[in-house]
Amino acid sequence: MRPLTQEETNTFFEKLSKYIGENIKLLIDRQDGSYCFRLHKDRVYYMSEDQLKIGSSAAGDTILSIGSCFGKFTKSGKFHLLITALDYLAPYAKHKVWLKSSAEQQFLYGHHIMKSGLGRLTEDTEQYQGVIVYNMNDLPLGFGVAAKSTQACRNCDPMTIVVFHQADTGQYIRDEETLT
Amino acid sequence: MGRKREILDDEKPKKGPGRKTKKQPAPSFKELFGDEAGKKKLSHKQQQRKKKREEKQAEKAVVGAKRKAKPQKNVQPSKKPKMLFDSDGEDDDGENLRSSDSEEDEQMQDEFSEDDVLSENGEVEEDIVEPSRSKKSKQQKKQAQVTASQKGKKLKENVKKKKSKVVEPESEEEEENDSSDEDEKDEDGDSSDEEMDVEKASKKLLKKQQQDETLAQDELMLNIKSQEKFTLPSGQEIEKEDILWQWISHIRHVLSDFAERREEGRPRKEYMKQLCRDLCARFNYNEFLMEKLLKLFPNEIMDFLEANEYPRPVTIRTNTLKTRRRDLGPMLIDRGVNVEPMARWSGVGLTVFDTKVPLGATPEYLAGHYMLQGGASFLPVMALAPQERERVLDMCAAPGGKSTYIAALMKNTGLLWSNDANRERCKAIVSNLHRLGVINSLVTNYDGRAMKKVFHSFDRVLLDAPCSGTGVISKDEAVKVNKDEKDILRCSHLQKELLLSAIDCCNANSKSGGYIVYSTCSILEHRFHPSLRLTRRFYPHTHNLDGFFVAKLQKFSNKIPGEENKNEKAEENGETAKSDESGSKGKKTPTDEVAKAEGREPNQKSQSEKEQKSANLQALSNISDICKLLKQTISYYAALFFVSTTNNLQEILASNLSSIFLLNAQIFKSPGVETSV
Numbered sequence: 001m002r003p004l005t006q007e008e009t010n011t012f013f014e015k016l017s018k019y020i021g022e023n024i025k026l027l028i029d030r031q032d033g034s035y036c037f038r039l040h041k042d043r044v045y046y047m048s049e050d051q052l053k054i055g056s057s058a059a060g061d062t063i064l065s066i067g068s069c070f071g072k073f074t075k076s077g078k079f080h081l082l083i084t085a086l087d088y089l090a091p092y093a094k095h096k097v098w099l100k101s102s103a104e105q106q107f108l109y110g111h112h113i114m115k116s117g118l119g120r121l122t123e124d125t126e127q128y129q130g131v132i133v134y135n136m137n138d139l140p141l142g143f144g145v146a147a148k149s150t151q152a153c154r155n156c157d158p159m160t161i162v163v164f165h166q167a168d169t170g171q172y173i174r175d176e177e178t179l180t
Numbered sequence: 181m182g183r184k185r186e187i188l189d190d191e192k193p194k195k196g197p198g199r200k201t202k203k204q205p206a207p208s209f210k211e212l213f214g215d216e217a218g219k220k221k222l223s224h225k226q227q228q229r230k231k232k233r234e235e236k237q238a239e240k241a242v243v244g245a246k247r248k249a250k251p252q253k254n255v256q257p258s259k260k261p262k263m264l265f266d267s268d269g270e271d272d273d274g275e276n277l278r279s280s281d282s283e284e285d286e287q288m289q290d291e292f293s294e295d296d297v298l299s300e301n302g303e304v305e306e307d308i309v310e311p312s313r314s315k316k317s318k319q320q321k322k323q324a325q326v327t328a329s330q331k332g333k334k335l336k337e338n339v340k341k342k343k344s345k346v347v348e349p350e351s352e353e354e355e356e357n358d359s360s361d362e363d364e365k366d367e368d369g370d371s372s373d374e375e376m377d378v379e380k381a382s383k384k385l386l387k388k389q390q391q392d393e394t395l396a397q398d399e400l401m402l403n404i405k406s407q408e409k410f411t412l413p414s415g416q417e418i419e420k421e422d423i424l425w426q427w428i429s430h431i432r433h434v435l436s437d438f439a440e441r442r443e444e445g446r447p448r449k450e451y452m453k454q455l456c457r458d459l460c461a462r463f464n465y466n467e468f469l470m471e472k473l474l475k476l477f478p479n480e481i482m483d484f485l486e487a488n489e490y491p492r493p494v495t496i497r498t499n500t501l502k503t504r505r506r507d508l509g510p511m512l513i514d515r516g517v518n519v520e521p522m523a524r525w526s527g528v529g530l531t532v533f534d535t536k537v538p539l540g541a542t543p544e545y546l547a548g549h550y551m552l553q554g555g556a557s558f559l560p561v562m563a564l565a566p567q568e569r570e571r572v573l574d575m576c577a578a579p580g581g582k583s584t585y586i587a588a589l590m591k592n593t594g595l596l597w598s599n600d601a602n603r604e605r606c607k608a609i610v611s612n613l614h615r616l617g618v619i620n621s622l623v624t625n626y627d628g629r630a631m632k633k634v635f636h637s638f639d640r641v642l643l644d645a646p647c648s649g650t651g652v653i654s655k656d657e658a659v660k661v662n663k664d665e666k667d668i669l670r671c672s673h674l675q676k677e678l679l680l681s682a683i684d685c686c687n688a689n690s691k692s693g694g695y696i697v698y699s700t701c702s703i704l705e706h707r708f709h710p711s712l713r714l715t716r717r718f719y720p721h722t723h724n725l726d727g728f729f730v731a732k733l734q735k736f737s738n739k740i741p742g743e744e745n746k747n748e749k750a751e752e753n754g755e756t757a758k759s760d761e762s763g764s765k766g767k768k769t770p771t772d773e774v775a776k777a778e779g780r781e782p783n784q785k786s787q788s789e790k791e792q793k794s795a796n797l798q799a800l801s802n803i804s805d806i807c808k809l810l811k812q813t814i815s816y817y818a819a820l821f822f823v824s825t826t827n828n829l830q831e832i833l834a835s836n837l838s839s840i841f842l843l844n845a846q847i848f849k850s851p852g853v854e855t856s857v
Contacts, residue, residue, distance in 0.1 A: 048620070054571065054595055055622045057635045064603075065610040065623040084614040104543060137511075139547050169546035169615070176611045180623075 001040040001052075001060060008073065012037070012044060015071070015079045018130035019143060023092035043072045044079075046088065064180050083142060083167040084179065086132075090140040093132035095122045097144075097163055104135045107142065108170040116158035125150045131163060142168030424462045431455045432482070459485065465660045469650070472704050480721060487721035488653040494532040495522055496539065496550045497558065497581075499616045500588045503549045505530065511549075515542055526558055528588075548616040553581040556651070556726040560642060560699035561585045563732045567692050569594040570639040575628045575682055578605030580612035582644060587618040596621045597635070601628060629677050632684035639693030643682040645675040647700035651727020654720065668704060675700065688735040696733040703727035 034049045047067025055066045071081040103117020127149045133141045144163045434441045460470045463485050477484050498505040512519050516536035522529030561582050566572045566589050577583045577598035587596050600606050603625045613621045648671050649659045688694045
């Protein structure tokens with residue numbers, strides 16, 4: 001377990017800012033205690049300093065998870081956000097998409113979102129902007145990347161993909177093995 | 181994935197079998213079993229045509245036979261298979277013929293069993309066979325008939341009956357054939373020698389009659405046999421079950437008033453043994469487990485066994501980190517899940533009566549609003565009563581149900597250390613913790629016995645020890661047969677080690693804590709202390725929860741007795757065992773003795789006894805120690821008081837949630853407590 005290097009921090013924050021923008025600083029400067037990001041086995045965990053202190057008494061190879069896992073670095077150095085970060089992304093999300101209940105299940109199985117399943121969409125979303133996906137009850141389902149800007153969405157036909165799937169809560173069941 | 185499918189379907193529930201299934205009749209297997217089915221299919225016209233065909237052939241055959249009469253006779257015997265030689269009819273008397281025929285039947289059976297379908301279906305072909313061979317073909321046919329009927333043994337009784345009906349026309353047909361054969365022969369005889377012919381004809385007639393009789397007899401026997409074979413076992417089985425029930429209830433009746441009702445000269449032991457055997461047979465347990473259970477529940481054994489045959493109600497626990505029970509309930513009801521709040525003692529449980537959707541795959545489940553969890557597993561956590569900002573260890577955490585409940589009670593503050601020895605199962609913990617939004621967790625993969633070397637100042641420790649699973653037989657039937665003495669001992673040894681380790685991990689000096697909760701989901705006993713009065717057990721049949729055992733211990737000192745001399749410090753062992761539950765593989769306490777026996781230092785507590793305490797008192801040297809001892813003693817009585825006065829589940833649970841110190845206060849107020857214990 002170690003702090004992120006400068007380069008890693010840049011990659012990580014760049015990715016994160018696509019979803020929550022400048023709200024990142026709310027994650028770092030918290031009033032209820034000091035929190036930090038740590039890299040453990042290529043994964044980025046977010047935890048309080050207290051947790052870190054106690055956690056460091058455990059041997060590295062036995063630790064499977066500490067705090068919340070935000071995502072992982074790939075071998076090529078890119079950063080992937082994982083579904084486990086949703087608890088932090090959803091409250092701070094800048095751009096949101098709401099799904100009709102008919103499309104909800106499709107998304108939870110890992111499919112992209114088509115125009116036909118789109119219920120609502122935040123104004124002024126740009127293309128390739130990170131978006132958090134909700135159902136109509138405002139229950140966060142996952143997140144993805146906008147395939148089209150809000151403007152373009154208005155005019156496209158119903159079968160066009162408007163949001164690319166990245167992560168959904170169905171993965172807690174489907175990918176339980178690979179979450180850690 | 182099945183799950184996916186079901187989710188998809190939840191909006192349009194299926195309304196019965198699809199169209200296709202309606203169109204297609206169920207596959208019938210009659211045809212596979214041969215001739216009768218084939219025969220049946222002949223329509224009236226087909227039968228007529230067949231008759232005509234046969235007549236024609238017979239005519240032809242007569243003409244042909246006349247021509248070749250002489251050479252034929254010579255050829256005939258040689259064409260028969262060797263084994264038929266004995267039975268070569270002309271000179272033999274009827275007796276021989278019959279016996280040899282039946283022999284043939286048996287011997288030929290194998291030969292023909294493969295192609296009997298062919299020969300039976302292809303009767304026409306047989307009929308076409310040259311007259312010279314007609315005799316043989318006749319035999320074949322009969323044999324085929326016999327084999328078929330033998331084969332048919334396997335069929336059900338009613339099938340048999342049908343068969344025998346079907347067979348009748350067949351034999352008639354054969355008679356016709358035979359008679360035509362006879363005619364041929366007669367005519368043959370005419371051409372050669374009058375006397376011989378007459379004799380032969382009569383012999384043949386005789387022979388045929390006998391053959392028919394044998395066949396009829398065989399068939400009759402076959403039918404009878406097959407009937408017996410079919411009905412007997414089912415009859416036996418039904419009877420067996422009835423008898424078992426009768427025996428069991430009879431024996432229990434006798435045992436309930438043994439002196440009066442017993443049969444003279446038969447000891448109670450014999451009755452018990454028989455009862456045990458009958459119960460094993462009736463409920464499919466192994467004898468070892470049944471004996472244990474009988475000892476445990478001499479009176480309620482039937483209730484217990486019956487309760488194990490049915491699953492406990494499905495319960496879910498609301499995740500208070502993300503939602504509230506009164507929000508979750510209506511939401512699930514909207515999805516078609518029929519839920520109702522669980523018993524009064526739990527503020528987060530919901531009981532599920534029936535559901536149209538898979539509970540483990542609703543969007544609410546995926547979003548972490550609830551956890552599927554048995555009612556019994558709420559109890560150890562409620563007994564543990566973790567407080568905010570504490571450090572809590574869950575030693576055997578997988579798959580994370582209790583861990584997430586602990587985190588919910590701690591409101592995501594402090595630290596929750598979830599450990600499990602099995603790396604694969606740890607993945608489930610991680611997944612569940614993240615799904616339910618727990619952020620104060622640390623998941624590790626240590627052997628629980630090594631935990632104290634890693635970190636040992638937890639405020640509270642929950643040890644849900646691996647066990648024999650005898651409390652959850654309704655969930656896993658395999659437990660009924662795969663446990664024996666060794667498993668139980670191995671289990672209890674491991675539990676002992678884990679409990680000691682758990683106690684070592686706990687910090688007695690913690691301001692708010694110093695508690696250890698030990699629980700298992702088994703009900704067998706392996707007591708550490710003779711009375712275990714402070715523990716409570718709950719069983720499937722009495723509480724409609726899984727069998728469970730919970731004991732709460734309080735640690736009073738971090739001193740380890742072995743080091744006492746060196747440090748001149750004292751330690752105490754006290755324990756307050758608060759228990760709610762049942763399970764009882766119970767290790768409860770007397771870790772002191774146990775630890776000593778193992779050459780370790782017991783640092784703590786166990787269910788203490790007065791004697792033990794007075795011994796400790798002597799060992800104590802300074803005032804603070806005495807104070808601690810006092811505290812220990814008080815808690816001990818407090819716990820006793822607590823258990824002895826609250827006999828019903830709800831009270832116990834409610835009390836568990838309040839702190840032990842409250843109880844201490846009560847004790848102080850009521851001087852009569854000691855006597856009440």
